[in-house]
Amino acid sequence: xxxxxxxxxxxxxxxxxxxxxxxxxxxxxxxxxxxxxxxxxxxxxxxxxxxxxxxxxxxxxxxxxxxxxxxxxxxxxxxxxxxxxxxxxxxxxxxxxxxxxxxxxxxxxxxxxxxxxxxxxxxxxxxxxxxxxxxxxxxxxxxxxxxxxxxxxxxxxxxxxxxxxxxxxxxxxxxxxxxxxxxxxxxxxxxxxxxxxxxxxxxxxxxxxxxxxxxxxxxxxxxxxxxxxxxxxxxxxxxxxxxxxxxxxxxxxxxxxxxxxxxxxxxxxxxxxxxxxxxxxxxxxxxxxxxxxxxxxxxxxxxxxxxxxxxxxxxxxxxxxxxxxxxxxxxxxxxxxxxxxxxxxxxxxxxxxxxxxxxxxxxxxxxxxxxxxxxxxxxxxxxxxxxxxxx
Amino acid sequence: xxxxxxxxxxxxxxxxxxxxxxxxxxxxxxxxxxxxxxxxxxxxxxxxxxxxxxxxxxxxxxxxxxxxxxxxxxxxxxxxxxxxxxxxxxxxxxxxxxxxxxxxxxxxxxxxxxxxxxxxxxxxxxxxxxxxxxxxxxxxxxxxxxxxxxxxxxxxxxxxxxxxxxxxxxxxxxxxxxxxxxxxxxxxxxxxxxxxxxxxxxxxxxxxxxxxxxxxxxxxxxxxxxxxxxxxxxxxxxxxxxxxxxxxxxxxxxxxxxxxxxxxxxxxxxxxxxxxxxxxxxxxxxxxxxxxxxxxxxxxxxxxxxxxxxxxxxxxxxxxxxxxxxxxxxxxxxxxxxxxxxxxxxxxxxxxxxxxxxxxxxxxxxxxxxxxxxxxxxxxxxxxxxxxxxxxxxxxxxxxxxxxxxxxxxxxxxxxxxxxxxxxxxxxxxxxxxxxxxxxxxxxxxxxxxxxxxxxxxxxxxxxxxxxxxxxxxxxxxxxxxxxxxxxxxxxxxxxxxxxxxxxxxxxxxxxxxxxxxxxxxxxxxxxxxxxxxxxxxxxxxxxxxxxxxxxxxxxxxxxxxxxxxxxxxxxxxxxxxxxxxxxxxxxxxxxxxxxxx
Ligand SMILES: Nc1nc2c(ncn2[C@@H]2O[C@H](COP(=O)(O)OP(=O)(O)OP(=O)(O)O)[C@@H](O)[C@H]2O)c(=O)[nH]1
Ligand code: SF4
Ligand SMILES: [Mg+2]
Numbered sequence: 001x002x003x004x005x006x007x008x009x010x011x012x013x014x015x016x017x018x019x020x021x022x023x024x025x026x027x028x029x030x031x032x033x034x035x036x037x038x039x040x041x042x043x044x045x046x047x048x049x050x051x052x053x054x055x056x057x058x059x060x061x062x063x064x065x066x067x068x069x070x071x072x073x074x075x076x077x078x079x080x081x082x083x084x085x086x087x088x089x090x091x092x093x094x095x096x097x098x099x100x101x102x103x104x105x106x107x108x109x110x111x112x113x114x115x116x117x118x119x120x121x122x123x124x125x126x127x128x129x130x131x132x133x134x135x136x137x138x139x140x141x142x143x144x145x146x147x148x149x150x151x152x153x154x155x156x157x158x159x160x161x162x163x164x165x166x167x168x169x170x171x172x173x174x175x176x177x178x179x180x181x182x183x184x185x186x187x188x189x190x191x192x193x194x195x196x197x198x199x200x201x202x203x204x205x206x207x208x209x210x211x212x213x214x215x216x217x218x219x220x221x222x223x224x225x226x227x228x229x230x231x232x233x234x235x236x237x238x239x240x241x242x243x244x245x246x247x248x249x250x251x252x253x254x255x256x257x258x259x260x261x262x263x264x265x266x267x268x269x270x271x272x273x274x275x276x277x278x279x280x281x282x283x284x285x286x287x288x289x290x291x292x293x294x295x296x297x298x299x300x301x302x303x304x305x306x307x308x309x310x311x312x313x314x315x316x317x318x319x320x321x322x323x324x325x326x327x328x329x330x331x332x333x334x335x336x337x338x339x340x341x342x343x344x345x346x347x348x349x350x351x352x353x354x355x356x357x358x359x360x361x362x363x364x365x366x367x368x369x370x371x372x373x374x375x376x377x378x379x380x381x382x383x384x385x386x387x388x389x390x391x
Numbered sequence: 392x393x394x395x396x397x398x399x400x401x402x403x404x405x406x407x408x409x410x411x412x413x414x415x416x417x418x419x420x421x422x423x424x425x426x427x428x429x430x431x432x433x434x435x436x437x438x439x440x441x442x443x444x445x446x447x448x449x450x451x452x453x454x455x456x457x458x459x460x461x462x463x464x465x466x467x468x469x470x471x472x473x474x475x476x477x478x479x480x481x482x483x484x485x486x487x488x489x490x491x492x493x494x495x496x497x498x499x500x501x502x503x504x505x506x507x508x509x510x511x512x513x514x515x516x517x518x519x520x521x522x523x524x525x526x527x528x529x530x531x532x533x534x535x536x537x538x539x540x541x542x543x544x545x546x547x548x549x550x551x552x553x554x555x556x557x558x559x560x561x562x563x564x565x566x567x568x569x570x571x572x573x574x575x576x577x578x579x580x581x582x583x584x585x586x587x588x589x590x591x592x593x594x595x596x597x598x599x600x601x602x603x604x605x606x607x608x609x610x611x612x613x614x615x616x617x618x619x620x621x622x623x624x625x626x627x628x629x630x631x632x633x634x635x636x637x638x639x640x641x642x643x644x645x646x647x648x649x650x651x652x653x654x655x656x657x658x659x660x661x662x663x664x665x666x667x668x669x670x671x672x673x674x675x676x677x678x679x680x681x682x683x684x685x686x687x688x689x690x691x692x693x694x695x696x697x698x699x700x701x702x703x704x705x706x707x708x709x710x711x712x713x714x715x716x717x718x719x720x721x722x723x724x725x726x727x728x729x730x731x732x733x734x735x736x737x738x739x740x741x742x743x744x745x746x747x748x749x750x751x752x753x754x755x756x757x758x759x760x761x762x763x764x765x766x767x768x769x770x771x772x773x774x775x776x777x778x779x780x781x782x783x784x785x786x787x788x789x790x791x792x793x794x795x796x797x798x799x800x801x802x803x804x805x806x807x808x809x810x811x812x813x814x815x816x817x818x819x820x821x822x823x824x825x826x827x828x829x830x831x832x833x834x835x836x837x838x839x840x841x842x843x844x845x846x847x848x849x850x851x852x853x854x855x856x857x858x859x860x861x862x863x864x865x866x867x868x869x870x871x872x873x874x875x876x877x878x879x880x881x882x883x884x885x886x887x888x889x890x891x892x893x894x895x896x897x898x899x900x901x902x903x904x905x906x907x908x909x910x911x912x913x914x915x916x917x918x919x920x921x922x923x924x925x926x927x928x929x930x931x932x933x934x935x936x937x938x939x940x941x942x943x944x945x946x947x948x949x950x951x952x953x954x955x956x957x958x959x960x961x962x963x964x965x966x967x968x969x970x971x972x973x974x975x976x977x978x979x980x981x982x983x984x985x986x987x988x989x
Contacts, residue, residue, distance in 0.1 A: 005948055058947075195944035219940040226940075244944050259948045273949040280952050304952070314955050321946055349973075355916065377916055380941035383958035384965065 001084075002047050003054040003258045004077055006036060007269030008062040009287055012096065016139045016208065017166075019200035021271035021285040022060040028287050032269075033069050035294040037076040039268050039283075042299055044080035046266060046276070052081045054088040054255035061126075063093035067111070071118040088254045090122040091115060095142040098125070098150040112157035122160040122253075124193070125151060130183045131176060134169050137214065138197075139204070151187045160251060162191035167229065168222030169197050170215035177225045181232050190251035194229055195244050196222045223376055230372070243321040243375060260318040262311075270300075279303050309387045312339055317382045325359060325369030339387070343368070346385050350374065355381060392643040393572045397464045397601065398517075399447075399481045401509060402491035403499035403860060404470030407521040409433055409444050410553035411491060411562075412467045418559045419452040419463070422632055431632075432467045437743055444469040445740055446710065447481040447587060449599060449645055451629045456567050463566060464630075464645040470501055472862060473734035476681045476713045479508050480660060483678070484586040484601035484645060487515040487570030489562065490541075494520050494528035494550075497536050497831065500801050500862035506540070516541060517549065517565045524552040536828065573603075573643030581605035581613070582671040583664040590706040596652040599630065599645070600664055603675060606641045607648070612667040616674040617659050621667045622650035655705040660712040681713040682865070683731025685844045686777040687738060688719060688756035688887060689745075690727030692967060692978060696751065697726045703749035704728060707741065714741060719778060723887045723971045724754060729778055732758075735844055735985070752967055754981045756887040760841045763792040763868050779875050779889035785926060793871035794840040797822070800851070801833050802859035809854035810834060817842035818893070837866065841893070845985060876901050876930070878908070879922040883972040887981055898930050903987040905933040911980040914938040919974055 010029060011022040055077055057070065065073075070091070077083060098111055115123070129135055132144045142150075154161055163184060167177050184192055197217055199206050208214040230240055238246040242260060245253065258265055267274045271285035284290050284300040293300035306314070312335050319326035332340045347368060350356035355374030359367045370378050400408040409430040416422045416431065432448040433439055444467060452463040466481040468474075482488065488509040492502055509516060518537045523530050534548050541547075549565060551558030587599040600607075607613065607627055614621045626649040628636040640646040652658060661677030691700045701718075708714045715731040732738040738758060745751040762776040767789045776782050782791075798819065802810050804826070811821065811834070819836035826832055843863065851859050874897050878888035888908075892900050901923030908921050912935055919935040946954060968975040 196940065198944050219938075223939040243942060243946070256947060259946070259951065265948055267948055271949065273952065275948065275951075282949070282952070310955065313959065314951055317955055317958060318946060318951065321942070353916065376940050376942055377938065378942040379954075379958060380916075380938065380961075383961040386959060386962045388959065388962055388966075 001053045001258075001263060002050045003056065003255050003263065003265040004052050004081065005056045005058060005255070005265060005267045005269075005272055006062075006073060007267065007272040008032075008057060008059040008065060009270045010064045011059070011061045012064070012094075012141045013139060014204070016137070016204040017197060017200065019203055020060065023287050026064065028291060029065070029069075031291045032287060033065070033073065035291045036073060036268055038294045038297070039299065040076050040080045042294075042297065043266065043268075046274075047081055047264070049082055050264065052077065052083045052087060054090070054258065055083075056088075056090045056092075056255040058090075058092050061094050061097070062091055063097035067114045067118060070115075070120070074119055088122055089120045090124055090253070090255055091120045092124045092126065094126045094140075095146040095150040098154065099146060110153065110157065112154055116157055121158070122162070123154055123158050125154065125161065125163045127151070127163040127184070128166045129169065129172075130180050131172075134166070134172060137169065137171070138166070148183070151189065155187055155189065159190065161187075161189045162193055162247075162251075162253065163189060165192060165194040166197050167194060167225035168217055168219075170217060172221075172225070174221075174224055174228060178228055178232070181229060185232075185236055190248040191253065192233065192238065192246045193244055194246070196226065226376055239323065241323040243378060257322075260322045261324065262315060262318070274301075279305050307389055308335060309389045311335075313382075313386045316343070316385050317379075319368070320356075320370050320378045320382050320385075321375075323369075325367035328358070328366045328368060329364075342387065343385060350381055350384075392575065392577065392641065394459060394461045395464070395573055395643045396461060396487065396566050396570045397466075397485040397573060397643070397645060398487040398489060398566055398570050399466040399468055399478075399485045399509075399514075400489045400491060401468050401478055401482075401505040402470055402521075403493070403496070403501040403505075404443065404472075406470065406491045406493040406496065406499075406502070407553045408470065408491055409467050411489070411519070411521060411551070412450075412465060414553050414556050414559045415463075415465060415563070416450065416452060416632075418556070418563065419454045421450070421452040426632060436747065437740060443471060445471075445474060445477075447477045449481075449484075449587070449630050451631055451645065454563055454567075456564065461567055462644065463563075468505075470505075471736055472501055472504075473732075473737040474713075475501070475504065475508070476733060478505050480586045480678060480712075482509055482512045482514060483584060485512075485514060486573060487517060487566065489517050489519050489566075491519050491521045492533060492537055494523045494530050494533050495525050497529070497533045498540055498801070498827070499860035500799055501860065503540070503799075503801075504862045515570050516543075517562070517569055518543065518547060519558070519562060520548050520550045521553055523550050523557070524555050532828070536831075539827075575602070575642040576604045577606065577642045579604040580669045580671040581607055581611075581664065581666040582675060583607060584675045584677075585615075585658065585660055585662045585664060588658050588660055588709050590655060590709045594649055596650070596655065596658050596709060597634075598648045598650070598658055598664070600648060601645045602640055602642050604642060604671065605666070606639055607646070607664070607666075609636075609638045613648075613650075614665050614667045614670060615658070615662050616665060616670075617662040617677070618657055620657060622652065625649050625651055655709040658709060678712075681715075681733065683713070683715055684734055684760065684840060685732045685738060685758045686729055686761060687732070687758035688721060688724070688727050688754075688778065689716070689730050689742070690721065690724040690754045690756070690887070690969075692752040692754055692969060694725045699749075700728070700745075700751055700753065703745055703751050704730075706749070707744060711741070713737070721756070721780075721887045723885045724756070724969060727754075731777070752978065754887070754969055754978050756981050757890045758844070758985070759891045760794055760839075760844060762794075762871070762873060762891065765789045765791075776891070779891050780886055782873070782875050782891060785874075791871050791873040792868035793873065795837055795866050795869045796840045796843065796863040797866045798836045798838050798843065798861060798863045799833060800836070800859055800861050801827065801831060802855050804830050804832050806855040806858055807832055807834070810851065810859055813847075813850055813854050814838065817847060838863075839869075839871070839893070840865070841891075874925050876904070877924045878904060879920075879924060879929075880908070880912075880976070881919050881972055881974050882922075884924075885971050885976075887971075888983075897925060900987065901925075902931040904983060905931045907983040907987055908980055909933040909935050911983055912974065912976055915974060 009022045233246045270290040273282045281301045281303040447468045449466045468478045582604040583600040583602045663674035665671045716728040719729040764774040814836045819838035823835035872894040921933045923931040967978045
């Protein structure tokens, strides 16, 4: 089973915190769509008939593409790869692209009906906050009213909806954050992704904080927000299945889960990464170079081969973020007894400190997991459990 | 023999010794154009990076003068006060010395101290006035200074520029005309002085020697007199830029010897090489044992590397006879070595060389000088305290003595005030003040050694805007008010962080140490209190706040590689940390006390 990710590298305007690859000029949109199709054609044999379970439009802002363009890309997936009968097809969308104004084609059809019509069955909406001041601070393209309206409209057509929310925004109180969570819950959607605001290097946000225009992000507040989030969503039957992802039973993101479970995926588009179980490759993060290369039938990508140690480390790193943890049986099978011994010995300290636990609820399938207390420290712990390649 | 000249180049730091050596090598055609580079003899990475000479370096040149062929053995020496031991060993292999004086800076503290070392060994001194090309050069005045110092004729001072090459021919002429040829008995039994050695991982120990009497032949059976061990002279030769194997090295000449010795301890600098079959009667008077000034513990970051560290230290010692060490153990750090150093630069360099040349990551503990303690029970018995943990319990302690030095500082008259304040702050007492010239003053202080080993140099340079130089010699032990400041991390006392300090400084130092450690120790999953204490009394406290968040919000397909690499880098960083109790302490935190004023 495999997933296909399509990267749509355009945005209306740059959010202040964002370090993804995108361009705010839509000039190359047509060429890009052609290039995406070309890339799929060139890589059609890479999945070796392994059936595609999920298709994911990410970005950037995929909702900047027309329904027609999205339709042609989905068609290209079907043409070049074997797809299972009922694949999960997700579209990331921003509220400002999903307003009433964006009626398409036949009079009465809303954008949501149009999306549904081309096979999209899961919407991921970039809400981030329901407060005007937060949206301004982050330079989002939509306003608070659009945020609420578009979810309302979306729920009329889609049931599999997820929204993004950001916490730990400078100035955001615990009460404000709780209101955001409650507003989100009021729409009765089955999935929420929620991220701590992160100050990435070389972003506008970093500059503003340096200059004192924006208050620095406070880890302690972020941690409180995280706790509120975890507790509240739990009360509402959400399962906290990955550090930043909460879904009701049956509504986890299949596409994203694949990343954490070490499944194969094909990333199409500039800056997209692919993984085949042994190698990871990534495309050039530059729209013009990407388009030009594909016009010349050349894949603009680099590859690295993952060593056993690399794969072990990735298993730990992703595993500790998820509800599935790190399966000790799998470590033994994939890497050997030695690795398992090392892992258990190295984890001991964290188990004693109550940051890790071995879940024996299925005695034949023991799993190493972060505890509620350890989750927000998962990277530091993972790093400590890593092995180092011998140079 | 009459055509051999052995000489060294001595001076204050940075007066241009190594650059002058470059010019001599060029002028005599001893290096090819391709081999040429600035300060060619400074061939250690550390020397090149820091732009200073750390080790003496011998090299042989050939030169034709008035139709005759001469062999000139040159030894370039370091100028930094920590390495004066290198200078004294080089001097023992020579009959003459070029005393270099910077024409802009004139006579400085190590000009004088190195000159005296040479005079004690009856070396012929050739004064060279270097850097006369500098716009700030003061040739007439500085020549007068030199004449005053040496009691020579102004004509004996050779004006030169190691930069432009001016005066090089005159220097070579003076070496041949003024430095005496070596004396010695060619027919006597072999007697050669080991003045240096290096460890070569492929060829074992390389011994550098100077033949005083007799000669040494390739393949000959030879004996080291101090260890009384015999070897075959597998390879001998002269020290050109590359070693040049020879069949014989004769009386008066300098060369290298390889015997296949792999164990560093078998070769002692200062030892005498003789023939096993026909030994000389007496060994050459060797070198005085070097007296270390500063002591610190050196521990492997990984406890399992203890034996490997010992091997590395032994090999380093071979390159650097002034390094001394003895095993010790610490509750916090396990097994390691208490090491003696000539000064802080020396300590720093040993630590770096261990890292670069032997791939040994080490923890160096808070340095201290060597104290004498006396207990009430046994008031006449000296307890030598080279390690804070050696200090007897305050309740049992009768008195403590600390080493004092005579500090000689030469500075411009304008800076007497600030230099004086600095020395008084460092518990110095002025004993003498002499005007060398109307602008230049020599100040003498009696000072505790402990006050000058740490940041004194840097402070002196700052307060004098670089116009002060400094030399010192020990003058014995004096009573002191010493206390041990302990550091507790997460309520555990960490012996490796304890420091011996003067009572009057204890509170300030304790406070600054806590602050520095708070900066240097990374946040962990819990709050970490850091306390400084004298005995049971806490004198300062800081807290490292617990890490609240240590996870990236997103980890999707495109993030995994980058993130893994980042965490791997973190993991590597952790290898440089030592776990004490349940706290990870980075290597550099153990030296925090040295950086208190940064
Ligand atoms: N202008 C000028 N600069 C010189 C001259 N001789 C040396 N220098 C410079 O002075 C600095 C120190 O020179 P070195 O030859 O390294 O001095 P040194 O005496 O060997 O120094 P240590 O070995 O560290 O004691 C370098 O930057 C040289 O380029 C000279 O005759 N004229
Ligand atoms: S819309 Fe998304 S991808 Fe575009 S700048 Fe904002 S956060 Fe980044
Ligand atoms: Mg030098």
